Amino acid sequence: MKQMGGNEGILKVRQLSENTRYFRKRLTEMGFIIIGHPESPVIPLMLYFPSIALVIVDECLKAGIAIVFAGNPATSLTTCRLRLCIL
Structure with missing residues (x-):
């Protein structure tokens, strides 16, 4: 198993957080109703x-x-949904 050294793990988590916020924002701007924790x-x-x-x-x-x-x-x-997962 590859181990992450230095700040690689922190950078990946930050990028995931940015990608999540951007994706949620764009879906909302497109008129979709999204639920769940914003992060x-x-x-x-x-x-x-x-x-x-x-x-x-x-x-x-x-x-x-x-x-x-x-x-x-x-x-x-009336509460069916799609689940998307950001990686």
């Missing part, structure tokens, strides 16, 4: 209409974006 790299994006989930998931996968759909029975029909 978390796991970003729940609310859909409210499960019928659009498959289209969004398909387009994200085509673009190389890993995404997970959480719907009924894990959530109610």
